[in-house]
Amino acid sequence: MEIEEMVSKILELIKEKKIREIKKELANLEEIDIAEVMNELPLDANLLLVFRLLDKDMSTEIFANLDSEEQEYIINSITYKEISTIIEDLFTDDAVDMLEEMPATVVKRVLKNATPDTRNLINQFLKYPDSSAGSVMTSEFVDLKSNMTVSEAVNHLRKVAKDKETIYTCYVTDKTRILEGVVSIRDMLLANSDDLLKDIMEKDIISAHTLDDQEAVAQDFAKYDLIALPVLDNEERLVGIITIDDIVDVMTEEATEDIMKMNAIVPTEDPYLKTSVFKIAKSRIVWLMILMFTSIISGIILDSFENAISALPFLVVFIPMLMDSGGNAGSQASTTIIRGLATNEITLKDCLKVAWKEIRVALMVGVVLCAFMTLRIIIQYGLINPVEDTVVPIRLVLSVTGAMLATITAAKLVGSLLPMLAKKVHLDPAIVAAPMLTTIVDATALTIFFLLVKLMYQI
Amino acid sequence: MEIEEMVSKILELIKEKKIREIKKELANLEEIDIAEVMNELPLDANLLLVFRLLDKDMSTEIFANLDSEEQEYIINSITYKEISTIIEDLFTDDAVDMLEEMPATVVKRVLKNATPDTRNLINQFLKYPDSSAGSVMTSEFVDLKSNMTVSEAVNHLRKVAKDKETIYTCYVTDKTRILEGVVSIRDMLLANSDDLLKDIMEKDIISAHTLDDQEAVAQDFAKYDLIALPVLDNEERLVGIITIDDIVDVMTEEATEDIMKMNAIVPTEDPYLKTSVFKIAKSRIVWLMILMFTSIISGIILDSFENAISALPFLVVFIPMLMDSGGNAGSQASTTIIRGLATNEITLKDCLKVAWKEIRVALMVGVVLCAFMTLRIIIQYGLINPVEDTVVPIRLVLSVTGAMLATITAAKLVGSLLPMLAKKVHLDPAIVAAPMLTTIVDATALTIFFLLVKLMYQI
Structure with missing residues (x-):
């Protein structure tokens, strides 16, 4: 809003050429909010105008928070000297992200x-693989020596504080x-x-290596309540x-990725509203195709029970349920x-505990x-069933409830163990669950239901 | 591991009464890791023994990270004086959480x-509602006055630093x-x-109020890259x-909650492995019941097409797909x-954009x-269909593809607009989606399929 x-x-103000007014409006906003406003401006000379009106102290920070279209437009429109100022000013992680x-x-430019x-x-920094600790780190840390005194360190800090991320x-x-x-x-x-720093510094250090997975790093932040973490290379150099x-961004990204995978979408980091229809369709079609083909298995199972369905077509009513x-x-x-x-x-070692728990939950x-x-x-078929001739439609009840109980148990067991199995063989637990699960559960439900029906009705 | x-x-060391060895082992661990070890100990005198062996400087922090069973056992086993030390030492948020x-x-104790x-x-603090900003805040902040000089402030900080959260x-x-x-x-x-502090302090302050939703607060942290945020009461007092x-914990919790809601589980904060089977079953049965009853609708639809199914039982094969x-x-x-x-x-204002995008994705x-x-x-039925007498089984193809196209489009539209509608009427978008979606989509798929079948085969 x-x-x-x-x-x-x-x-409006640009149209009226009220430059000073624009500056005043922008001065009231947080840097991030200015970036959000600029992200909504059309990619034309006005964007450039606003960019050049920014306070020099804030312009790089604002630039770092622009969307890439806006960044690209500005880079292509400004002078070499301005580019040089920005790139020297940007924190390494922001420069690399851009x-x-x-x-x-x-x-190149x-x-x-x-x-x-x-x-x-x-x-x-560009060489570190996506989702590695190296790809989210920055190089602007405060580097001190162990033989400094505290007051020397503080003096040093005063000098460098402006250019450090923390x-x-x-x-x-x-x-x-x-x-x-x-x-x-x-x-x-x-x-x-x-x-001396050597006497007060903490020597038991929680650190990461450049190639560590960013998700594992995020777990360390959460566990140890960190606000920063040092990253070392193979030779243990900082x-x-x-x-x-x-x-915080990594956590949001990883949660989104997991949610997408669990729901049969090939995860992308592109913002939905700015992604083309073709790209969205592409990220969704893969799993839809796979699932369509696997659901053919359920179709084939149904096909093999065509006799039962012809004989007792009202049974079909219970399939969706x-x-x-x-x-x-x-x-x-x-x-x-x-x-x-x-x-x-x-x-993974909780595997048996999980299975035992899920079986009991399933039965309950x-x-x-x-x-x-x-x-x-x-209620629906009355105490005396049209097809059967018993007091309650006992055969139907046994077929349906038997199939239901078996399906729920199979679903809970497969649903809980499949992700663990995936993790065991180093696949992503999120990706195998939903799709394979549907297929396995559908096939189980249909097979057991119709086998019971055949048994009960002797067909 | x-x-x-x-x-x-x-x-082992407790059994051998090697108390000094235990202390040495613990000294090598981070506080959080000590808490994790203690959480795995049986609830008996040994837990108390380990707790009393802890460094006094660290014991409250470790206590704050214990699970509630362990906390309760310790509280019930230690002296009033020890309780008093812990409760005075705990940060307010940790005390309240406990x-x-x-x-x-x-x-009471x-x-x-x-x-x-x-x-x-x-x-x-106990009065603030669950999931409010008040429920996650703590009272240990550094409180300065605007007419202090920087050096006065730093001197004050030196005195209080030990007892402040940040x-x-x-x-x-x-x-x-x-x-x-x-x-x-x-x-x-x-x-x-x-x-003077009044000359260097930031007066445009991003803050929250005690009753704000913790999820909105988390979004502010993410947006403005905050490490702390002041919380005000109704009279704007800090x-x-x-x-x-x-x-970070709130973010994990909220993501888990959303994921659970999206998958028809009543969300709980209890850790899975420590929750009873009955409680887990309870959190799952609600939606299973609702979904079972709504899937009856699909059953009724199928029932109304019993004639078509009797005439052409092979059609059932396409239902799962x-x-x-x-x-x-x-x-x-x-x-x-x-x-x-x-x-x-x-x-919410992106509603039309979303609908238009989803329609195009659905068609694609x-x-x-x-x-x-x-x-x-x-491939399955050959170029000449057993039931039809055309060159391709054209009626079947038209029925199936027509139903498929309509189903996908309805699914994408309902799937995207339902969460927005829920948000509009202040329901949680996550909760309405999956369950209602299944029912609507199933009903649409079956109705359109059989209507097309009836039309094509003239039955």
Whole structure:
């Protein structure tokens, strides 16, 4: 709402050439909000105008928060000197995030205007694989030496604070850049000004390596309540730090990815509203195709019972209920387990505990569902069944409830164990669950139902 | 793994009465890891023994990270004096989290041993509703005055740093506790030591109110890259702060809750492995019952087409495929939109854009699926159909593909718009989607399929 109003206000002011007014409006906004307003502006000279009106102190931070279309447009429109200012000013992680989305020509244009040091650093950071700790770290950390006193360290901090992503946790390294300790501002405040860092620093350090998975890193942040984490290369040298704000983004991204995988979508990081219809269709068609083909299996099973269906066509009425209940029961179990694995609450060695628990849960919910099914059948078909000649439609009740109980149990077991099996063989638990589950559960439901029917009705 | 080994090692050492060895082992662990080890110990005198061996500096922090069974056992086993030490030492948020899980008698035992100030504070905090900003905030913030100089502020910080949850962001309040500004340690480092806080503090403050939803607060943290946020009461007085470590937990919790709701589970915060079978069954049965009854609708629809099924029983083969494809297509759309709404990427005013996008996606994936369906029918039934007498089984193809296209489109539309409608009427988008979707999609698929069949085969 507010953003939209601001966008039209700004466009209005541009039309009226009230430049000073625009500056005043922008001054009232947080940097992130200015970026959001700019993301809604059309990609034309007005965007550039607003960008150039920004306070120099804030413009790089705002630039870092623009969408990539806006970043690309600005990079292509400004002078080499302006590019150089931005790229030197950007934190390495923001620079890398930006360049990863740009076409090669733009990347070239940017790197050409960076200093050799910056260019080397960016090139090195660009090499870290997607979703690795290296891909989310930044190089702007505070680097101290163990023989500094606290007051020397604080003086150093004063000088560099402006250009560092965080100053609250500082890193003590030796001459070869090996990480020796971590010292927080809190530690320094509580120490005497002539204490040596080596005496107050924490030497038991929680760290990550550049190739570690970002999801594992996020779990460490959550577990140890970290606000920053040092990242080491293969030779244990400190190459960067990861800060909590990036981990918050990683957590959102990973949750979205899991949710998409659990619901048969090939995950993408593209924002929905800005992604083309073709790309969205592509991310969805794969699993729809796979699932369509696997559901043919259920069709074939039904086909093999054509005789029973011809003889007793009213049985078909129970198919949706069995399939839906089984599917839901299974996805309840798989959801619980996938999430438990993702948050590290459940581990593979809990496998038997999980199976035993799910069997009991299945029997408990199964019995309740069966009781209501029986009631429903009696209400619908009366105490004396048109097809059968018994007091209650006992054969129908036994077929339906038997199939229901077996389906729910199979669904809960498969739903809970499949994700664990996937993890065991190093597949993503989220991806195998829903689709395979539907197929297995449907096939089980139909087979058991019609086998029971055949047995009960002797056909 | 490591935790399990440590647990058996500790139990072994207890048996051998090697107390000093236990202390040495514990000293090598992070506080959180000690808590994890203790959570795995049996609830007996040994747990108490380990608790009393802990370093006094760390014992409260470790206590705060224990599971509630362990906390309860310890509270019930230690002296009043020890209880009093713990409760005075705990951060308010941790104390409240603990007491919320305890039986009334234990709460009484704890509060009786707290000072009146602490007791009042805890009682006040216990009143904030679940999932509100008040329920995740803590009272241990640094409170400064605007006429302090930077060096006075730093001296004050030195005195209080030990007992504050964060000292990196400090809060400037007036005599009536109204929040006037925020000043970070970074700001103070960059200022001169005789600058007044009122001149360097940030006066545009991002804050929350006690009754704000924790999910909205988490979104602010993510958007503005915060590490702490002040919380105000109705009179705009500062009553607490929320720190990023608690927001990380809120994010995990909210994602889990959404995932559960999307998969027809009544969400609980209880850890799966420690929850009873009955409680798990209870959290799952509700939706299974609702879904079982709604799937009766599909059954009734099938029932009304009994004639068609009797005449052409092979048609039943296509039912699972239509139902499964529709269900999957719908949940893809609903997942995308629910997640987009949760991360604020999609808002209600995008409703038309979303519908138009989903229609095009549906047609695109629908056409591909139909092409493959046609191929499949030709392969299975040959170019000349046993029932029909045409060159291709054209009537079957038209019935199946027509139903498929309509089902996919309906599924995508309903799947995307239902969560938005829910949000519009202030229901949780996650909860309405999956269950209602299945029913609507199944009913649509079956109705259209059999209507087309009747039309094509003139029955």
